[in-house]
Amino acid sequence: MDKKIFVTQPLLPELEALNEELKEIWTTKKVTNAGPKHNLLEEKLKEHLGVSNVSLCNNGTLALLIALRALSLPYGSEVITTPFTFAATPHCISWNGLKPVFCDIEPETMCINPDKIEAAITPNTSAILAVHVYGFPCNVEKIQKIADKHSLKVIYDGAHVFSTKINGVDIGNFGDITMFSFHATKLFTTIEGGCLTYQDDTLKRKIYNLRNFGIRGEEVVEDIGINGKMNELQAAVGLLNLDLYKEEQAKRKILREYYTSRLEGIKGIRIPKMPPSVTDSYQYYPIVIEDNFRVSRDELYAQLRAKNIYARKYFYPICSDYDCYKELPSASKENLPVANDLKNRVLCLPFYGSLEEEYRVKICDEILRG
Numbered sequence: 068m069d070k071k072i073f074v075t076q077p078l079l080p081e082l083e084a085l086n087e088e089l090k091e092i093w094t095t096k097k098v099t100n101a102g103p104k105h106n107l108l109e110e111k112l113k114e115h116l117g118v119s120n121v122s123l124c125n126n127g128t129l130a131l132l133i134a135l136r137a138l139s140l141p142y143g144s145e146v147i148t149t150p151f152t153f154a155a156t157p158h159c160i161s162w163n164g165l166k167p168v169f170c171d172i173e174p175e176t177m178c179i180n181p182d183k184i185e186a187a188i189t190p191n192t193s194a195i196l197a198v199h200v201y202g203f204p205c206n207v208e209k210i211q212k213i214a215d216k217h218s219l220k221v222i223y224d225g226a227h228v229f230s231t232k233i234n235g236v237d238i239g240n241f242g243d244i245t246m247f248s249f250h251a252t253k254l255f256t257t258i259e260g261g262c263l264t265y266q267d268d269t270l271k272r273k274i275y276n277l278r279n280f281g282i283r284g285e286e287v288v289e290d291i292g293i294n295g296k297m298n299e300l301q302a303a304v305g306l307l308n309l310d311l312y313k314e315e316q317a318k319r320k321i322l323r324e325y326y327t328s329r330l331e332g333i334k335g336i337r338i339p340k341m342p343p344s345v346t347d348s349y350q351y352y353p354i355v356i357e358d359n360f361r362v363s364r365d366e367l368y369a370q371l372r373a374k375n376i377y378a379r380k381y382f383y384p385i386c387s388d389y390d391c392y393k394e395l396p397s398a399s400k401e402n403l404p405v406a407n408d409l410k411n412r413v414l415c416l417p418f419y420g421s422l423e424e425e426y427r428v429k430i431c432d433e434i435l436r437g
């Protein structure tokens with residue numbers, strides 16, 4: 068194929084519509100610091116995410132940094148997390164002066180395995196930071212039970228689950244705080260951006276302070292904050308994309324059905340199944356390459372790439388392989404057998420609504436070749 072097919076494409080509003088928004092911003096000259104578009108997006112996201120509190124941030128990583136900080140976890144304490152995630156997850160723990168402790172994942176959901184969490188708890192554990200991987204929700208009930216038993220905070224990295232519901236309950240309502248990323252690669256995007264959702268109203272003031280340098284008034288600085296503010300241009304893109312993401316999900320549903328119709332039942336390909344209790348976000352299409360497929364995951368990746376199809380080995384390497392974490396006792400391969408197995412098997416296929424018919428067919432033909 069001449070054209071390069073990447074794993075995703077950003078959902079962008081019509082340029083004319085964005086220009087109208089920009090004209091307004093240029094007229095009011097209110098460009099950042101909780102401007103009108105920012106405040107409107109926060110209000111609207113409450114409805115879309117079905118939550119009582121939303122705090123916008125300039126990206127998901129800053130949001131997660133702030134979430135951990137807002138919960139006042141004791142400095143140097145341990146946070147149990149998963150290695151099967153993006154770098155931002157353990158990095159936010161470390162940047163807060165906390166210690167990531169890796170726990171293995173479940174083979175089907177690829178999320179943290181709740182049955183292995185208790186063994187990782189020590190007197191120094193303060194929280195669990197779990198990730199809803201590829202839109203598969205963590206076992207939120209089991210995680211909450213463990214957290215309650217051991218008085219731990221629960222934070223969810225929900226970068227992959229915008230608008231997901233579990234048994235009709237919006238996913239941003241579980242744990243103490245959930246982070247959503249609005250990066251350009253995500254279903255709902257503000258190009259860079261993110262937010263926190265939480266039920267405890269008292270966190271609102273704390274989070275507001277932390278994302279604005281801790282500044283409360285002209286002469287009052289209450290906290291050691293940071294610059295986590297979303298600007299008006301990001302918010303404008305977000306407001307327009309709120310009208311687009313559902314249609315994008317509908318298109319991705321058709322693409323998913325097509326991929327599944329071609330790839331399901333093929334020897335050596337496993338397609339992780341979304342449980343019927345979950346209303347899916349439609350952010351990724353991962354496949355798992357088993358030993359009895361005609362080639363290995365890496366060979367398939369290379370074969371596709373030679374045809375200009377850029378599928379993604381996501382997540383590879385896993386966080387416990389990084390130079391900065393590999394010496395941690397919890398990063399050992401013996402502690403993380405499932406994550407270490409899946410890192411060599413998962414491939415995320417190109418997944419966006421505007422992927423043309425001809426390329427959908429070619430991607431599947433190429434996978435099934437031979």
Ligand SMILES: Cc1ncc(COP(=O)(O)O)c(C=O)c1O
Pocket residue numbers: 126127128129152153155156198224226227248249250259260261
């Ligand atoms: C699981 C996960 N966590 C955190 C992030 C970081 O979000 P951001 O890029 O908005 O900072 C991402 C993606 O970018 C992600 O996929």
